[in-house]
Structure formats: C-alpha cells, structure tokens
Amino acid sequence: xxxxxxxxxxxxxxxxxxxxxxxxxxxxxxxxxxxxxxxxxxxxxxxxxxxxxxxxxxxxxxxxxxxxxxxxxxxxxxxxxxxxxxxxxxxxxxxxxxxxxxxxxxxxxxxxxxxxxxxxxxxxxxxxxxxxxxxxxxxxxxxxxxxxxxxxxxxxxxxxxxxxxxxxxxxxxxxxxxxxxxxxxxxxxxxxxxxxxxxxxxxxxxxxxxxxxxxxxxxxxxxx
Amino acid sequence: xxxxxxxxxxxxxxxxxxxxxxxxxxxxxxxxxxxxxx
Numbered sequence: 577x578x579x580x581x582x583x584x585x586x587x588x589x590x591x592x593x594x595x596x597x598x599x600x601x602x603x604x605x606x607x608x609x610x611x612x613x614x615x616x617x618x619x620x621x622x623x624x625x626x627x628x629x630x631x632x633x634x635x636x637x638x639x640x641x642x643x644x645x646x647x648x649x650x651x652x653x654x655x656x657x658x659x660x661x662x663x664x665x666x667x668x669x670x671x672x673x674x675x676x677x678x679x680x681x682x683x684x685x686x687x688x689x690x691x692x693x694x695x696x697x698x699x700x701x702x703x704x705x706x707x708x709x710x711x712x713x714x715x716x717x718x719x720x721x722x723x724x725x726x727x728x729x730x731x732x733x734x735x736x737x738x739x740x741x742x743x744x745x746x747x748x749x750x751x752x753x754x755x756x757x758x759x760x761x762x763x764x765x766x767x768x769x770x771x772x773x774x775x776x777x778x779x780x781x782x783x784x785x786x787x788x789x790x791x792x793x794x795x796x797x798x799x800x
Numbered sequence: 801x802x803x804x805x806x807x808x809x810x811x812x813x814x815x816x817x818x819x820x821x822x823x824x825x826x827x828x829x830x831x832x833x834x835x836x837x838x
Binding site (some may be wrong): 586620678771779781785 | 805808809811812814815816818819822823824826827830831833834835837838
C-alpha cells in the first residue's frame with residue numbers, strides 16, 4: 577500500500593506547524609507574567625491535546641480488539657501505544673523546560689506532573705510487554721487489557737489540577753485566552769494532528785506487515 | 801523586560817528544537833521502518 581497520502585499529510589502538517597510556530601515566536605506578544613517563556617506553551621499545549629487524543633484512540637483500539645478480535649485493531653493499538661510514549665515523553669520534556677525559568681525547578685512532585693509520569697511509565701511498560709511476548713495472540717490480548725487499565729490514569733491526569741492543589745495551572749478557556757495566543761495554539765494543534773494521524777496510519781501498516789511475516793509459513797527453500 | 805520572567809529565549813528555542821526533533825524524527829523512523837518491512 578502506498579504511503580503517498582500519509583506523506584502528503586505530514587508535509588501539510590509540517591507547513592502548519594511552521595506557520596503556527598512563526599506566529600507564536602514572531603507575531604504573538606509576550607505574556608504579561610511569563611514573558612517570552614510563555615511561547616513554549618504554543619507547542620506544549622498542542623502536544624498535550626494530541627497526546628490525550630492518541631491515548632483515547634489506544635483505549636478505543638484496545639476495547640475494539642478485545643470485543644471483536646480483529647487484528648487490524650491490534651495493529652492500530654501497536655501504533656497508538658508507541659505514539660503515546662513519544663508524545664508523553666515530549667510533553668514531560670517541554671514541561672520541564674518551561675518549569676525551570678518559571679517555577680525555578682525542572683521537576684516537582686506536583687499532582688499533574690506525577691500523574692503524567694505514571695501514565696508515561698505505564699505505556700512504556702505496555703510497549704515493553706509487546707516487545708517481549710512472542711505469541712501474537714497473547715501479546716495482543718495482554719497489551720489490550722493493560723491499555724484499558726493504563727487509560728484509567730488519563731481522566732485523573734486531566735482532573736488532577738482541579739482535584740488537588742497543583743502548581744500546574746488549570747485548563748484555560750476561550751474567554752481567558754486572547755486571540756493572539758489562540759491562533760498559534762490551534763494552528764500547531766492542526767499541524768500536529770495531521771502529522772501524528774499520518775504516522776499512526778503508516779505505523780499500523782508496518783505492524784500488519786510484521787505480523788504477516790511473523791506468522792507466515794517458512795518458504796520451501798528455507799525448510800530445505 | 802517582558803513580564804515577570806525575564807529573558808528565557810534559550811528555553812523557548814530548546815523546547816521548539818526538541819519538539820521538532822522528536823516529532824519529525826519519529827515520523828521519519830516510521831516511514832523508513834514501513835519501507836524496510838515490505
């Protein structure tokens with residue numbers, strides 16, 4: 577299957593990310609309290625939104641596999657788990673870079689940061705599980721069950737800033753953010769969604785090809 | 801001085817560069833892996 581369409585989506589996504597980042601770095605004014613450091617949020621917030629969507633997609637794939645047992649959902653789950661690890665790790669690094677000049681520390685055992693760290697650890701564990709289990713059916717079933725359990729942390733991550741006294745700010749609303757800040761946020765979010773969506777498609781295709789090779793009977797020449 | 805937190809452009813560039821490397825590095829890896837799996 578050709579990867580031309582996903583590649584085109586990556587190019588369009590990259591152009592949107594370039595435009596959004598240019599707006600965020602060169603056009604948007606510095607924020608009143610955070611100054612220029614606030615510009616980090618133009619990549620941090622879209623990464624957080626995309627990570628939450630990918631994690632939700634992984635949950636959907638896991639449930640669909642457990643109910644229907646179709647391999648295509650396992651391939652999609654494989655792609656989503658790996659992407660969730662990449663995005664959660666990136667999210668944590670971006671957050672640490674923002675925290676140092678604003679909070680004075682790279683890391684704090686704050687409820688939001690801690691729940692994201694738990695989520696990242698859980699999904700690294702699920703990715704490791706997929707790597708080490710050789711039987712395809714056991715691998716798919718176990719990782720789907722682990723994903724459903726791991727996903728329990730996602731609403732806790734979202735609500736952590738409301739439930740506990742957190743250093744991390746609460747979710748902004750449209751009325752609390754000016755237009756100059758919303759434009760780079762949503763442009764970068766759209767760009768990131770296109771890139772991530774395209775990569776998920778390609779990565780799921782790779783998982784499908786790998787499974788075919790894994791369960792294919794050996795060729796006669798190889799047996800001989 | 802802009803805001804209470806002054807300066808900080810080094811942190812901004814670091815965040816953008818890390819983000820670009822992670823996203824497009826992983827995207828490139830996904831496409832290369834797909835090609836080699838065929």
